[in-house]
Amino acid sequence: MADLVVAGAGMAGLVAAVEARSRGADVVVHEKGDRPGGSMRLSSGVVWRHRRLADFRRECPDGDPELQGLVHERLDDDLEWLQGLGARVSSRATGNPRTTGLRLDTRSLTHTLAERAGRVLLRTPLVELPEGVPTILATGGFPADRELVRVHITPQADALFLRATPWSTGDGFRLGLLAGGSASAGLAEFYGRAMPAPPARVAEPGFVPLAQLYARYAQVESPTGERYESSAWSEIDVVQWLARQPRARATFRVRASHLGQRVGDRTIGEMIDAAERAGGDVSRRNGSIAVDVVAGITTTLGGLRVDRSAHVTGHVWAAGGDVGGIATGGYASGLAAALVLGRIAAAAALESR
């Protein structure tokens, strides 16, 4: 019998398995999908923290201060650890002056971690908790589960665009609750992006380049004429508002004079051109450009409640998107939380034996 069972071969699960193996443990990783990496592999790979803990607290005021403190304190060392394993850094800047961290090449990261994680059983979801064996739930939350999204986030669940791996359907959340764990704060919150609405065709390689991240320069209007003014740099507020509009849609209208404006590493004009090339509904008239967008869900921010050793209950620990209550009220790096809590969960689960 293994010393540790891990559910999910994404960021948190692979990190936990590598950490546990470095401590001499025999680990089995169950993976529901046909490849390792989860949403981590599809992501931009920016693993970041706010520069000051006070900014993290201010931007995510309803999150658990203890868990926020852990992520903040440990991230730099954990990034060193990842680099030491061989994960390739594509940039030492996050592209955002408010934050610090690294951009990692996600293929290299997945390969590096999967190679060191030991037994990774693909297409083998964890469906029940093994008796008496310490288990880490790292299944990536519930963005891909229409029913949980409908119950906790929006009645427009069917209209949302899934900008994440299709396998994160809340298995860890359900297993943790069944075992006697409890839910965190913020179950209604999620991180995502406005994406070009159908008829645009958006496949996995388009998740990052097709994101429409310029609501703060646009007039944002729902199909019923409701307007929204974005106030968060991450635009997480807009996408959460969008998710609750009819068919989770709105129009972003920008003046042509704004097309050269940079947001991160792209201009607004480049984002709109990309939407148009993907078949999105883009109309250019009288010096303004209108783009139809839909809410894209990437990660859920609510999940299982854990303590500072990532403990859920009994012989169950959790990390990554299965843990809620860290970024509540705002937005923080999911990869950073998965990295830090993944290592903590592995150490704590092994110590419990």
Ligand SMILES: Cc1cc2nc3c(=O)[nH]c(=O)nc-3n(C[C@H](O)[C@H](O)[C@H](O)COP(=O)(O)OP(=O)(O)OC[C@H]3O[C@@H](n4cnc5c(N)ncnc54)[C@H](O)[C@@H]3O)c2cc1C
């Ligand atoms: C397009 C995109 C861009 C992003 N950009 C960033 C970014 O720049 N910075 C950032 O911090 N975050 C980013 N994210 C979010 C980030 O990828 C996630 O927060 C992170 O991957 C969460 O780690 P995780 O281990 O919880 O989930 P994942 O990495 O998704 O891994 C979960 C794994 O669990 C598996 N699984 C599900 N159910 C089961 C089961 N029952 N049994 C076994 N396995 C199961 C899944 O198949 C998956 O492989 C982005 C995500 C996407 C999709």
